Amino acid sequence: xxxxxxxxxxxxxxxxxxxxxxxxxxxxxxxxxxxxxxxxxxxxxxxxxxxxxxxxxxxxxxxxxxxxxxxxxxxxxxxxxxxxxxxxxxxxxxxxxxxxxxxxxxxxxxxxxxxxxxxxxxxxxxxxxxxxxxxxxxxxxxxxxxxxxxxxxxxxxxxxxxxxxxxxxxxxxxxxxxxxxxxxxxxxxxxxxxxxxxxxxxxxxxxxxxxxxxxxxxxxxxxxxxxxxxxxxxxxxxxxxxxxxxxxxxxxxxxxxxxxxxxxxxxxxxxxxxxxxxxxxxxxxxxxxxxxxxxxxxxxxxxxxxxx
Numbered sequence: 680x681x682x683x684x685x686x687x688x689x690x691x692x693x694x695x696x697x698x699x700x701x702x703x704x705x706x707x708x709x710x711x712x713x714x715x716x717x718x719x720x721x722x723x724x725x726x727x728x729x730x731x732x733x734x735x736x737x738x739x740x741x742x743x744x745x746x747x748x749x750x751x752x753x754x755x756x757x758x759x760x761x762x763x764x765x766x767x768x769x770x771x772x773x774x775x776x777x778x779x780x781x782x783x784x785x786x787x788x789x790x791x792x793x794x795x796x797x798x799x800x801x802x803x804x805x806x807x808x809x810x811x812x813x814x815x816x817x818x819x820x821x822x823x824x825x826x827x828x829x830x831x832x833x834x835x836x837x838x839x840x841x842x843x844x845x846x847x848x849x850x851x852x853x854x855x856x857x858x859x860x861x862x863x864x865x866x867x868x869x870x871x872x873x874x875x876x877x878x879x880x881x882x883x884x885x886x887x888x889x890x891x892x893x894x895x896x897x898x899x900x901x902x903x904x905x906x907x908x909x910x911x912x913x914x915x916x917x918x919x920x921x922x923x924x925x926x927x928x929x930x931x932x933x934x935x936x937x938x939x940x941x942x943x944x945x946x947x948x949x950x951x952x953x954x955x956x957x958x959x960x961x962x963x964x965x966x967x968x969x970x971x972x973x974x975x976x977x978x979x980x981x982x983x984x985x986x987x
Contacts, residue, residue: 746876746915748809750851751869752802757781758870759802760913761815761842762832762922763850764966764973769840771973773850775802775815775833776962777911778927779825786825789890792987793823794975798833804846809872812846821975822968826985827894828960829927831911834973851913854921857963858897863917866899866926866959870908876917877902886958888928888941897924897959898943905929905957914959922962929957 752759752775759777780786783800787793798817806812816836823831839850858864858879866875877900886896897914899905905912905926914924933954934940941958943951967981977986 744920746865746867746874746917746920747807748805748867748869748872748874749807749848751805751867751913752815753805753811753869753872754781754800754802754911755783756870757908757910758868758912758926760867760869760911760922761804761835761839761848761850762913763839763852764969765852765855766966767839767850767969767973769843770838772818773815773835773837773839773842774821774969774973775817775835776913776922776925777831777833778925779823779829779831780927781911782820782823782831787823788825789892790826791824792826792985793820793831794977794987796820796823800833802833803869804842804848805869805872806846806848809869812848815842821973822984824985825891825893827892828984829891829893830925830960830962830965832965832975851915851920851922853962853966854916854919854923855963855966857961858916858923862923864899864903864923865915865917866903866905866909866912867915868905868909868912868926870912871906873909875903875905875909880956883943883958884946885944886928886941887936887944889936889938892944893927893958893960895961896927897961898953899957899959901955903957904955914962924959924961926957926959930954 750761757777759775762774762776798820800817802815803811804813804815817833818836819834821832821834862879880898880900883896886893912926913922916923928941931939935952936942964983968984970976
């Protein structure tokens, strides 16, 4: 059986220098000290070092902060969040994510992709308690669509560092891994200042609502009973606090593939209606489409967002 690290190191010391080459043998006794005292001193030093090593190995990893409202935003009609790519720099212009159907110009038409359109839209920034602490302003819509996904990303007039310095709030970070079925998630609505908690129930091959179709959508378990105004809320992996999706729709009355009543369509064309079930769009692929200085690059390797 494997011994605890402290016991193993102590055993090596007491069996002699030949058995423990990493531990120096005691030299001649110092004036006023016996040989036994010198040996005990060496043993004590080794055990102390081993104790510190074990403490370092067994110390718990820093706890992931519990999901809260910090970094989320409220829009006039929707929810959203300040987001950053895993390799974004603090001095990059900050980004806000919401839904494509939350754009101030109305719903993009099927097939429409909006890129680099000027905008002065404002967002109410929330702290961890859900209190509005400031107003952020967009400089442009960096990206927006309701084709294949339902997402919009605004570029702000402020940087991540400026937001942190002024409000003490960090942006939420995109996860670059696809969430798994059963993942504990939270949908954090800045509009309603409410957090919905549930699991990833599965994925819809195609999710159709009216004229729009979305690919590989996240389906929630029934506990995430999101409502109007939660559109654009970030979906967070509870274990990591990273963004894995953007909340966008749900089937309200059991109708088939109509507005506010999306239906699932599988690879064989079979339609399934799940009344009362809600959905989000995955976001793991978003970072591949943003490069240096948070600039959108739809031609970048790995970028699968629809292009204009």
